[in-house]
Amino acid sequence: MKLFKNISLLALIFSLSCTKTSPSRLPFFGPKKLAVNGDTLYHQIGSFNLINQYKDTLSETIFNHKVTVVNFFFATCKTICPVMSKHLMHLQDSCIHKNQTLDLLHRISSDNASKKLDVTLASQPKIQFISITVNPAYDQPEVLLNYANTYKAKKGFWNFLTGSKEQIYDLAKNDFLVNALENTSKSENTAYTPSSEEFIHSELMMLIDSNRRIRGLYNGTDASSMLLLWNDLKQLQIEP
DSSP: OHHHHHHHHHHHHHHHHTOOOOOOOOOOOSOEEEOTTSOEEEOBOOOOEEEOTTSOEEEGGGGTTEEEEEEEEOTTOOSHHHHHHHHHHHHHHHHHHHHHHHHHHHHHHTSGGGTTSOGGGGGSOEEEEEEEESOTTTOOHHHHHHHHHHTTOOTTTEEEEBOOHHHHHHIIIIISOOOEEEOOOTTSOOSSSOTTSSEEEOOEEEEEOTTSBEEEEEETTOHHHHHHHHHHHHHHHTOO
């Protein structure tokens, strides 16, 4: 069974190595400014320290050498969060399979017999998911781990993060450029979640490149938008 799996991975690698298209670049989101040397400086996710479901402290360096999908949620959410998490759960298997393909390619690209393969494919950034709670007072690591298990999140691939409410809300607003706040007016409808929910957060999923720049925004409750996200994930991996 393992042999057939490796053969299928090698077939995928060969098809990838034979593809020589020059990809267009995905857009950049957020404010930008001009550097002294004339280069354009795009908005970047700033520094942070948050704790995952395994009680590990993670910082902004988690984005290094990775292509990342980020969303905001909370564990007791009954409306959009389960839909978003299910979409990520279904997307997870395809992303992990692609990561495994890159791992295999990296191993065989160092073999002299495989020089004909496009070794630049081996340097493509891997994919990962990050879900950040907007209810950190309740969503402690134990709660996040239970939530992660509900959606079959793979360790090392999908991190669920918690921390101080102030830091998380500031990150959402100023770094990821989305809403995250407590719903203090239950009678007021919002664009993000029904008025009955205790917390307000965006339904958007954000695609972040290895330089911590926002490269895509997607409606996490919409299946067609998730298909676009999958295509853009692959596109971002091969950007020059």
